[in-house]
Amino acid sequence: LIDRIQDRYGKTVFKQDERGCEGCNAAEWKNQSEPELVDNSEQVLDPMTAYQITSMMEGVVQRGTGATIAELGRHIAxxxxxxxxxxxxxxxxxxPNLVVGLYMGYDTPKGLGKGATGGGLAAPIFKDFMRVALDGTPNIDFQVPEGMKLIAINRKTGMKAAEGEAGTIIEAFKPGTGPADSYWVIGMGADGSNGAGGALSPQATQAIQDGGGGLY
Known part of the structure; x- marks a missing residue:
């Protein structure tokens, strides 16, 4: 998580990047090929899992608690x-190219005020910073890993949306997974069937009918 640490004079005392670059400090250019960096970094997360998380976090900006940031018209999660x-x-x-963390609070912890939230206080400051930081840079989208499926779902039910259906969002699914086409609830059938082809036991039926009205 820490890329580099510098002292008060700007001297680097720690650098996370340990890649070697043979030929990077050539004294002069003699039509030699450009040096290549050998990436020896450790992969810590499956690319598809990483993209699913990023896709969820894009939803925070597009329609969630960070929606004010969507005004920038940028691909931001x-x-x-x-x-x-x-x-x-x-x-x-x-x-895809810049990560920014913004914190608000007191050195000696105390309330920021009734109703204070990250979406109401921190997100607008983040938006103002990013407006300047990203000015003049291309609006690059997040790279979708090969094999990832992007499927429209109904944002209220979470089920696969029909073609042309309103109120849908796009979610990312790994191969072999996907949204449900239908659903059922135990005891929902008029005849006591659980929807999967078998009748409920008398004890289960009684628990559903006489229970407290929910699962605990």
């Missing part, structure tokens, strides 16, 4: 955060 008693507010957001 991120997450708001608010601690108990409204003592801290966060927004951590990123584009």
């Amino acid at each position: 991120g997450k708001t955060g608010t601690t108990n008693d409204e003592k801290d507010a966060w927004f951590i957001g990123y584009t």
Whole structure:
């Protein structure tokens, strides 16, 4: 998570990137080929899993608690955060090329005010910063891993949307997975069937009919 640490004079005392670059410090150019960096970094997460998380975090910006950031018209993913008693507010957001973390709070923890949230306080500051930081740069989309399926779903039910259906969102699914086409609830059948071809036991039927009205 830490890329580099510098002292107060700008001297690098720690650098995460340990890639070697043979030929990078050539004294002069004699039509030699460009040097190549050997990437020896460790892969810590499956690319499809990483993209699914990014897709979810894009939803935070597009239609969630960070929706104000969508005004930038950029491909940005991120997450708001608010601690108990409204003592801290966060927004951590990123584009394919830039990650920014923003925190608001007091050195000695105390409330920021009634109703204070990461979406209400931190996200607007993040938006103002990114407007300047991204000015003049291309609006690059997040790269979708090969084999990932992007499927429209009904945002209310979470089920696969019909063609032309309104109120849909696009979600990312790994191969072999996908949204449901239908659903059933135990005891929903008029004849006591559980929807999967078998009748419920008398004990289960009684528990559904006489229970507290929910699952605990």
